Amino acid sequence: MKSLDHIVHSDESLRVDQMYFRFRGAEYREGENWEMKQQLTPSYILILIKSGQGSLTIDHTTYRVRPNAVYICPSEHTFGLEADGIGAEELFLFRFDVYGEGERSARRLQWLKSEPYFLQGEVTVFPTGSLVAPCEEILDYLGCADALERFRVQYAFEQLIYTVLKNRRLIQQDSRTALEYAREYLERNYHENITIDQLARIAEISPKYFVDVFKKTYGHSAMDYLTALRMNRAKQLMARSSAKLRDIAHQIGYQDEFYFSRKFKKEVGVTPTLYMKKRRRKIAVYQAAVMGLLLPLKILPYAAPLHPKWTSYYYQTLRSDIPVHLSAYRQGEHSHADNLEALRQHPPELILSLDDISDDEKRELEQIASVYYIPSRDTSWREQLELVAEWLGETAEAAAWLRSYDHKVRLAKERLQPIVQDDSFLAIRMLKNQLFVYRNQNITEIFYGDLQMREAGISPGQMDCDVPLTVEELAQMDVDRLLLLVCQETETLQYWKGLQLTVPWQELKAVKNKSTYLISSDPWRMYAADAIDRVVDASVAMLSGDCP
Template sequence: MHHTLHEQVPMHINVSLDNMWFKLQSIELVRDGRIEQQLIESYVLIIVKSGVGCLTMDLDEYPLRQDAIHIALPGQTLGVTLQDEDELELYVIKFEVCWDSVSHPTFPLVGEIPIYPKAQTVLLCDLMYSYCRSEQPVERFRGQSAFLELLYWIIKNIRMLPELDSRTALESTKAYIESHYNESITIEQLARMAKISPKYYVDLFKKTYGKSAMDYVTEVRVNYAKQFMVQSDARLRDIAHQVGYNDEFYFSRKFKKEVGVSPTAYMKNRRRKIVAYSSPILGQLLALKMIPYAAPLHPKWTAYYHKMYRTDIPLHLSAYRFNEDWESNIEALIQAEPDVVISSDELQAVEKEKLRQVAPIFYISAQDKNWREQLQLTGQLLGAGQEADTWLLNYDRKVTHARGRLLQELKDDTILIMSIFKQSYHLAPARGMRDVLFQDLQLQSPAGVDPTVCNQSISLEQLAGFDVDRILLNVCQEPESLNHWQSLQTSSLWQNLKAVRRNCVYMISSDPWREYSAYAIGRMVDDLLKLVYGHRTN
């Protein structure tokens, strides 16, 4: 059976934009395709110019491609990642929506919107980008009309679903895998559903999702098996049958290959319902090789943990804006009936009182103890003191090795770590930054900077006076900070900094650099080595 392309006939959809006014705020061409997870305060339209990638909006993930556009709403979080060596260019368009009337109807274009790919769409983006970068006010004004024309073209070219094209059919087979994982599934069966040949289906699935279809079947089955394993009466044979394997020994081999430990060892570790009530506690548990039953997970505020452990942690607590939804978290924990809760002690009194009703709770002091002491105390509470000692021993070896490598590369260079929040600048805004750079790795800070002080506020003029060789920079991923960072890069004061002239400014993300836990500290060392050795000076 050969793949055939079907002629696509536009089917128009009625989208009511009556009484709405639109104002273009900005348009950015992201050439490397990556966008760090950030909180947005305006409407955001994302259009792919070329390539493929993955968009995360709040907790939902979408494949990025040219046959769909995506619109996010104010208050959502979004970020874009690539798969392996994929390339991606995309336009990020921020705009406002205003209403003529007192009643505000719902904005009709939200989330993923399938469209018929048209050269005109990207052409309008190219023109708008050119207009908005013009030095002539009348040309920048013209960008507004190009934006309205773009909205018109999007609405005129919306695809009605379901479609018969192979890409949409491919997505339907992926959804079929997710809902029929406990049944026998073959490539031939999936290819028939997509109405394409098995060979073309195999190639298209791998190209679209970065893994083979059968590897995805295994991944889905193993993830469901992990969920069943937390039940106290679960038996391995029953779990294997529940996720589509008739042979429990074959299931065990597949599970160990996928997870790294046997199902029996995994179940033993998971039967105790431990709650990591804050992300630093999750970082301490992972260093102890313990995966909790519940923990705060979010694509922005706990990006790494969400990506790596969301399928391993059954109960996802909200991490939105750092524990803003604590009341709903406690309600979820009451229903889950955990065995023990471990938390940092930086909670409101009313929150602590509510937590007492959930399970026995242990607080780890965030201020009185450093991360090493916090790790050892957590280990003692959970009977994993030996694991804590082993982790610290391995970390000290890692630091000794990293210190030697950095000394070879940096020589006598001085280094600063700083953040931009809104329009202010701070040196070493988090404890972990100071501990890793200036205590463990013993890097040199410039004259006039006290490396033992955290979160020191400075001006741009003071920064210029330090004459620092290298800067690690963390920009808060929210609109005011990002806008200030964009304008700062064009200022003469910034451009004349020694580190900027040498092209030695390294961008670092809040995760892991703002988290204070053993696991995050270890990741900081790895991240620094990657930044320095992947960035060569002339």
């Protein structure tokens, strides 16, 4: 068992008593506020589930949350929580930073950007319920009018951290449950003939109870989980040019290839033969937007950037279909280097990339495979799609897709016109504690252009997307309907939460008429054919009231 007295992570070496945990804030969330969209956090996040069931995703790892368990997301990572909608949901959320003593002087504290191994993931708490009272105590202190009592929050929070760390050390030798062993057995042996009785024996519980508790814990039955494992592995095998259907069926646990074909079509929606036809070429896309040019051509990429926040739609729908996952976070120092290395390890036949990357990056890409560069400036999404289709010999597919899109737009306008009539619209972007008029290509070309929604009259100065807009200026515009793009990071979300409680915001015409609509970065900020198509769908859904 690894002791917490001495912590080793990467190139750092610190004792726990050399670390300082600085409390930054706390929330109690319940009911519909329990859920949180995938967001980037500048500080560490500690979540204690008091009650409720759901899924918590930290970066690429998803946990089935359980009451009385603690979940920690490191700083500069992403997290999001979805509820199952079963029972009353309650949780505590704490934000904090971690500092360590400097190498040269204990008087200098350094922010620990490289997280210690114990400050991430899931920690089971024993005895159950032992942390609820300390969490409630922190919130009580936080609401005190007396400054000294509020100062006590820091002390109470460090006691909470101590309890979590002490608990982790006590249970670290055997933190996995028998049910987790059964699930791991499925993941290792999906190609074998596995029965419920066999899994129940591994978990040391009755078959009937195993069926109930597995579905309650993981959100799906053990047999559905087994089928998903087999189908995902089949998709990976189909990416190989030499793959044969009979061999794939045998490798994933089906002796009858015809039964496998029927099962695959039921689960995936297309036959294995058609699926393999779509995978016949190993094409890598270097940016997420380029994926939106392949999908209308009915081509699945071999490698693509995927992330539960930065490319949420593609991550949710295609992550099991794409064998090689690239980093979707381009702001980091190492993202492009990691992606280049991933492509070297899994070389594609062809790479598609926008042309707005550095010359050095282009040279490195060209050493891996042939590269087609897509013009990113002064080229419309239609022109980009037609250009890619011409390169890949799919001009007929592109033409059919564009006809379908134009037909969808006509139907959308016919449906929306009686609803919105002559109402004015304005798109607003919210970042940190400021508002900006938002007029990207999707808004101007698709929402105001193709769908012919009327943009509110704004002055030339306000059209500058980098000039802040006040709520008072917004009120003077007398806008009928507002589209709101709220940046999913902590400071912005806290500002948005407070703004909704202010009188000037509540007095806005669009707010009083309940005509404000939250829009997401994906698809509204992704300029590519597939995303454009989803913008039309999203517009119809939100304005017609067909979305939740």
